[in-house]
Amino acid sequence: MYYTLSKGPQGAPALVLLHGAGGSRLLWPPQLRRLPGAMVYTLDLPGHGRSGGQACDTVTSYAEAIVAFLDEVGIARAVIAGHSMGGAIALTLALDFPDRVAGLVLVASGARLRVAPAVLDGLHADFAGAVELLNRLTWSPGISPALVERGRQALLEAGLAVLLSDLTACDRFDVMERLGGIAAPTLVVAGSADVLTPLKYARFLAEHIPAARCEVVEDAGHMLMLERPAEVTRAVRGFLGNRAGS
Ligand code: COA
Numbered sequence: 001m002y003y004t005l006s007k008g009p010q011g012a013p014a015l016v017l018l019h020g021a022g023g024s025r026l027l028w029p030p031q032l033r034r035l036p037g038a039m040v041y042t043l044d045l046p047g048h049g050r051s052g053g054q055a056c057d058t059v060t061s062y063a064e065a066i067v068a069f070l071d072e073v074g075i076a077r078a079v080i081a082g083h084s085m086g087g088a089i090a091l092t093l094a095l096d097f098p099d100r101v102a103g104l105v106l107v108a109s110g111a112r113l114r115v116a117p118a119v120l121d122g123l124h125a126d127f128a129g130a131v132e133l134l135n136r137l138t139w140s141p142g143i144s145p146a147l148v149e150r151g152r153q154a155l156l157e158a159g160l161a162v163l164l165s166d167l168t169a170c171d172r173f174d175v176m177e178r179l180g181g182i183a184a185p186t187l188v189v190a191g192s193a194d195v196l197t198p199l200k201y202a203r204f205l206a207e208h209i210p211a212a213r214c215e216v217v218e219d220a221g222h223m224l225m226l227e228r229p230a231e232v233t234r235a236v237r238g239f240l241g242n243r244a245g246s
Helices: 060-075 087-094 117-125 127-138 145-159 160-172 201-206 229-243
Strands: 003-006 014-018 038-045 079-083 103-107 186-191 212-217
Touching: 014 060, 014 087, 014 201, 038 145, 060 087, 060 160, 079 087, 079 186, 079 229, 087 103, 087 160, 103 160, 117 127, 117 160, 117 229, 127 145, 186 201, 201 212
Parallel strands: 014 038, 014 079, 079 103, 103 186, 186 212
Antiparallel strands: 003 038
C-alpha cells in the first residue's frame, strides 16, 4: 500500500490517516499529514491514488488491509483517523482489532453510511452527472470554486469501478448497535453544514462510544479538513496531546 510518513520525535505516537470514498491521501491537508509530535502515516487505500490492488466493496476488507499494512510496517498500535468511509474503517478496526487501536479520530463519518440511491444508481447511468451531484453535496456553500473543481476532477480520476466499490462498502456499513463496545478514546469532528454525513451522525457517535467527545466546526461541509484545515488540525493535535503517555 502506498503511504507517506512524516516522522515525529522518538516515541511519538503513530497516527494513520485514512481517506474516504473515491479519495486519496491528498484529501488530508498538509498540516495534518505533517503534524509535528506524531509519526504520521498517510495512506492511499488499495486501488486508490498510487496504491496498487483493487478497491474493496466492504469496509471489513479495507480494515483487514489496514491490519496487513500495520503488520508490514511494524506498528503495534496506532491512533487511526478516518474521514467518512475512512472513519467507518477506523470504527471497524476499533471493534474487530481493538489491540491495534490506541485512539480514534472520526472526521465527517457515522456508524451507518447509507448512500442516496440517486448517487449509487446514477453512477451507472451517468457517471459524470453522479460525480457532479456527489461533489456538489461534498462542499459547503461559499467554498473556493477552485477547490470544488479539484474535488470533481479527483472523483472523475478515481473512476466508476472505484467509486462503485467504495459507495457499496459505505452503503453496507452499519455498526450502530455495536458502538458501546469501543474502548478506544475517540475524537469525533464534524462540520455543522455537512449534508452527506449530517451532524446527527456525529452526535450519535459521541453519545454511544463510551470515551468519545465531539468537536463541531461551524458552517463546514463534508470536506471540513480541506475547508478548515487549521481548526481540524488543532482538534487532532489537542486529542493526541491529551492522550500523551497512554
Ligand atoms: N447516525 C445516526 N443516525 C443515523 C445514521 C447514523 N450514521 N444513519 C442513519 N441514521 C438515522 C436516519 O437519520 C434515520 O432517522 P429517522 O428515521 O429519525 O429519520 C434512520 O436512521 C434511518 O436512516 P437511513 O438508514 O439513512 O435510511 P433512510 O431510508 O431514511 O435514508 C438515504 C436513506 C440514503 C436517503 C439517506 O441515508 C441519506 O440521505 N444519506 C446521505 C446521503 C449520502 O449519500 N451520503 C453518502 C455517505 S458516503
